[in-house]
């Protein structure tokens with residue numbers, strides 16, 4: 001399993017750039033910024049005009065004869081207020097469009113990437129982690145980050161507006177404003193470091209909870225069987241405690257910071273007020289009012305702004321983590337080959353030429369230069385010790401990992417073919433049958449290509465017609481998550497039904513061992529023999545007797561094919577691996593296996 005990537009330090013500017021670029025092109029980004037600036041400028045304009053108006057009133061009062069044209073002033077003020085409303089609306093609309101687009105684009109991009117990711121990616125990343133990106137990180141991008149960015153932008157603009165307005169009244173006020181800003185910056189540096197570490201802790205402690213829940217739900221029957229509920233609850237509690245502690249630490253740090261910031265701001269405004277009394281300056285009433293209201297406004301928002309600014313850095317890790325998934329390794333995209341006949345593969349001949357495979361680029365080869373030819377309609381059994389590479393041969397056939405060499409099916413090299421064209425042509429019944437949540441119909445025919453008659457016929461072949469017909473919903477009967485409302489045997493039969501419906505020329509079976517009862521087992525074997533008589537069938541055998549009547553048996557050892565012949569012939573090679581495997585099953589079983597092989601050999605001779 002790969003370690004969770006926790007990039008430390010500052011968020012790179014590329015993360016911001018890529019996030020904004022997801023929202024729109026550069027022109028649109030500039031327009032959004034302009035809309036924010038416009039809204040702030042209009043609001044500041046209204047404030048400034050009010051103080052200007054008050055000053056005019058004061059001047060008119062001192063010069064007794066002067067008459068103010070108040071109607072005209074009210075018109076101007078109304079115009080400015082209308083402009084403020086229009087700018088605020090425009091900015092909201094731009095904001096909404098921009099951030100919704102960014103969210104949707106990021107989500108769609110990583111969803112597309114994940115659905116094309118390599119098997120290696122899924123081996124290295126637990127489900128909990130992937131879900132975390134789609135739930136917590138995407139949730140934060142959807143609901144949280146747009147507000148934070150908008151808060152930060154608005155408060156930066158508000159601070160800029162305050163500084164500009166107050167310095168218009170008295171340029172000397174630039175000095176204390178600059179001092180205050182510098183002080184804020186220093187505080188933020190300290191706070192950011194703390195909150196970032198705590199936030200990261202919060203993130204790290206969240207994934208184990210999700211992993212624990214997923215694993216517990218999957219292993220519920222095992223947990224109950226071993227009465228391990230208490231242990232799991234304790235384990236869950238300890239994960240949860242750790243996460244809650246981290247979360248509480250984060251909330252406390254943020255509140256403490258807010259309190260100190262408020263205190264500093266209050267002291268600052270008090271000092272400015274006292275300065276009006278100490279320094280004997282001739283201010284108009286309107287100007288004093290403007291300075292006080294502007295600085296008081298600053299006091300209210302600045303601590304929130306800085307907290308949000310720090311929060312932005314923290315929550316941008318969600319964007320960073322989501323963006324990380326835009327670069328994950330995906331399966332190869334190949335150009336379609338137009339010359340392939342529609343009915344391909346017609347016969348089901350499989351030819352491996354110098355096929356090698358490894359699971360990870362730096363690992364040793366698991367399959368080593370395999371060369372073999374399977375004739376159309378042949379029934380092949382693959383045997384070998386555990387870890388020999390039987391399943392890996394199937395993984396190579398489905399090209400789940402990087403395959404070197406050529407795999408030729410009916411004269412077409414599938415390593416050159418788009419994966420979505422070659423994979424559906426091979427049916428598989430895995431050891432652990434896979435059902436999707438949905439209906440039985442959806443499980444038999446996921447792409448809704450076949451008529452009901454064909455589906456019922458397939459169910460009849462696997463002796464499930466009666467069971468399904470008894471359910472009122474019939475083919476639309478619900479299959480719950482991973483088919484948990486069906487027994488393993490039934491699941492296997494539905495999978496077999498799915499393979500019958502598809503009617504492919506090639507069927508691969510990973511033989512189920514302890515999972516199904518002998519009756520279902522023999523039903524599966526019988527149905528395969530009957531329904532897939534005209535197909536190439538490859539069976540990975542864990543019990544030798546299921547493949548003793550195969551046409552040929554492939555014996556795999558350490559990723560190489562050591563024997564590949566008719567079972568009867570292999571049993572004549574007393575120094576061979578297959579012979580040894582048969583002998584180790586015990587005298588009676590070995591005798592029985594020998595008899596099956598012999599009978600089959602004689603039958604083949606006759607035909």
Ligand SMILES: Nc1ncnc2c1ncn2[C@@H]1O[C@H](COP(=O)(O)OP(=O)(O)OP(=O)(O)O)[C@@H](O)[C@H]1O
Nearest residue numbers: 123359360366384385386387388389390391392393
């Ligand atoms: N996803 C994987 N990543 C890395 N190595 C793997 C992976 N799957 C299997 N291997 C390794 O590849 C080798 C062959 O495994 P494979 O599953 O093909 O064996 P097998 O013959 O099917 O065994 P079994 O009968 O136990 O299922 C083993 O050494 C195994 O450890």
